[in-house]
Amino acid sequence: MISxxxxxxxxxxxxxxxxxxxxxxKVKYAxxxxxxxxxxxxxxxxxxxxxxxxxxxxxxTSLLSKHDIKVFSENEIEELIKEVKHIQQxxxxxxxxxxxxxxxxxxxxxxxxxxxxxxxxxxxGIEF
Numbered sequence: 001m002i003s004x005x006x007x008x009x010x011x012x013x014x015x016x017x018x019x020x021x022x023x024x025x026k027v028k029y030a031x032x033x034x035x036x037x038x039x040x041x042x043x044x045x046x047x048x049x050x051x052x053x054x055x056x057x058x059x060x061t062s063l064l065s066k067h068d069i070k071v072f073s074e075n076e077i078e079e080l081i082k083e084v085k086h087i088q089q090x091x092x093x094x095x096x097x098x099x100x101x102x103x104x105x106x107x108x109x110x111x112x113x114x115x116x117x118x119x120x121x122x123x124x125g126i127e128f
Contacts, residue, residue, distance in 0.1 A: 001037055001059070004049055010059075013038055017060040021067060030064055031080060031118075034073035041073035077122050084115050 001010045016038060024030075032039035037047075040058040045051070061071045072080040088111045091104050 002047065013059040014063075017063040020060050021063055021069075024064075024069070027064075027069055029080065029083065030061075030069055030071045031077070032058070032061055032071055032073060034075055041071050041076070077118050081115050081118050081122075084111050084118075087111060088115075 001008070001013050003009050032041060034041055035043055035045060035053060036058050037044050038058040038060045040056065041061050042055065042057070043053045044056045044058050046054045057065065057071075064071050070083070072083075088108055091108055091111075
């Protein structure tokens with residue numbers, strides 16, 4: 001990963017990716033920016049500084065994927081919403097009581113908040 005000035009920035013990107021992973025040990029899903037050299041999910045800039053793209057993953061996306069974190073781009077918000085809804089349904093169908101029930105309901109409420117936020121962002125055409 002070479003800057004316009006010819007400086008190798010690979011170590012910086014790898015360090016940033018490892019910090020993201022270290023801070024998010026319990027994360028199972030991530031929403032990242034497509035085309036970014038760090039966060040691109042399916043495509044990244046070609047490195048020629050001409051806005052060209054190539055298939056591939058950014059450094060952070062690649063590292064998260066290797067650690068079983070499913071990464072979505074801003075172009076895949078609807079798929080992420082479906083995934084969140086699936087998790088909610090699995091929790092609803094699981095029998096629990098007492099403290100486990102309260103914990104499950106809190107998770108379901110948080111997942112509903114995430115779904116609502118994503119739907120709102122999608123509906124408003126918010127750019128990520």
